Amino acid sequence: MSEGKVLQSVGFIGAGAVGTALAIALRRLGYPVMAAASRTTASAKALAARVDGCEAVNGPQDVADRASLVFLTTPDDAIEAVAASVRWSQGQGVVHCSGVKPAEALDAAKRQGAMVGTFHPFQTFASVDQALEDLPGITYGIEAEGELLQSLESLAITLGGKPVQIPADARAAYHASAIIACGYMVALAEAGAGLWEAAGLSRQDGLDALVPLMGATVKNIGKQGTIQAFTGPLVRGDVGTVRLHLETLGRYAPHLVSLYCRLGLEALPLAAKKGRLSVDARNELEGLLQGRLVTEDQHAEA
Numbered sequence: 001m002s003e004g005k006v007l008q009s010v011g012f013i014g015a016g017a018v019g020t021a022l023a024i025a026l027r028r029l030g031y032p033v034m035a036a037a038s039r040t041t042a043s044a045k046a047l048a049a050r051v052d053g054c055e056a057v058n059g060p061q062d063v064a065d066r067a068s069l070v071f072l073t074t075p076d077d078a079i080e081a082v083a084a085s086v087r088w089s090q091g092q093g094v095v096h097c098s099g100v101k102p103a104e105a106l107d108a109a110k111r112q113g114a115m116v117g118t119f120h121p122f123q124t125f126a127s128v129d130q131a132l133e134d135l136p137g138i139t140y141g142i143e144a145e146g147e148l149l150q151s152l153e154s155l156a157i158t159l160g161g162k163p164v165q166i167p168a169d170a171r172a173a174y175h176a177s178a179i180i181a182c183g184y185m186v187a188l189a190e191a192g193a194g195l196w197e198a199a200g201l202s203r204q205d206g207l208d209a210l211v212p213l214m215g216a217t218v219k220n221i222g223k224q225g226t227i228q229a230f231t232g233p234l235v236r237g238d239v240g241t242v243r244l245h246l247e248t249l250g251r252y253a254p255h256l257v258s259l260y261c262r263l264g265l266e267a268l269p270l271a272a273k274k275g276r277l278s279v280d281a282r283n284e285l286e287g288l289l290q291g292r293l294v295t296e297d298q299h300a301e302a
């Protein structure tokens, strides 16, 4: 895979978590990161201070004037307006890092002859330093064409990641998958720790217990796939345990009953694929979860 001229110099507009982490990572790999701008000078300076050879400049236009490849790492809602506020050059690369927005958000740059695309790191950037540690092995969702596509794919590989082309009409589903598996995993941890508290135990003890469990589960999914990684009463066909859970949730955390049922119904086919669940037990579990869900829904409507 060849790296095009577009990677000769790199700039960032938007010096937040993603812009700063990518700028540092690219510089460490030897890419010349020349300029950074942000809404505030302080953020641009903070990024530049961590990237050798990078200058904090006055605004987006100064970045565009200095870099052959410009990353728009602003919040999603600012991408179009920032792209439209700049004079771009013929053949210049302009990419944003949003997972959900299509490359079309950069049409203003495309109309001026720039090559536009997306370069979405499929990772959570809760902090710059943690994100830098967590970059190797991630997927980059790319939408681009021609020379820019080749360069971005090459960049993803150099960063130790896996480039995957995500066309415009698949981006929302692609992004929703991250929210379900990552963002809502945090909500599940919160719900789990809350259950400890509701049962008179320590919430912190709950989190301490849940985190290694969740970590091992994620590791198992990666190593063995979702079917092998799935364990618990649904796999064993322990109907009594599920019934007890539902009774207990109804007492301590009624708001979690429908969540438990919906996720249980989603997971039941996975449990069946593991091969230990009899048809009778599967039907009984399905009836139990479905029945309780209907009761909950009727309750909510009343």
Ligand SMILES: NC(=O)c1ccc[n+]([C@@H]2O[C@H](COP(=O)([O-])OP(=O)(O)OC[C@H]3O[C@@H](n4cnc5c(N)ncnc54)[C@H](OP(=O)(O)O)[C@@H]3O)[C@@H](O)[C@H]2O)c1
Residues within 6 Å of the ligand: 013, 014, 015, 016, 017, 018, 019, 037, 038, 039, 040, 041, 043, 044, 072, 073, 074, 075, 076, 078, 082, 096, 097, 098, 099, 120, 121, 122, 123, 124, 125, 126
């Ligand atoms: N966070 C994640 O986990 C994650 C993961 C993958 C992709 N992304 C995507 O990466 C992009 C950036 O997200 P982020 O989490 O890095 O956001 P962020 O931490 O909020 O940073 C955004 C930066 O953009 C700057 N900014 C805001 N409006 C601007 C404007 N009009 N012109 C120039 N700069 C402006 C802000 O500047 P000041 O600091 O100067 O106010 C801020 O530093 C988004 O498209 C997001 O969807 C995020």
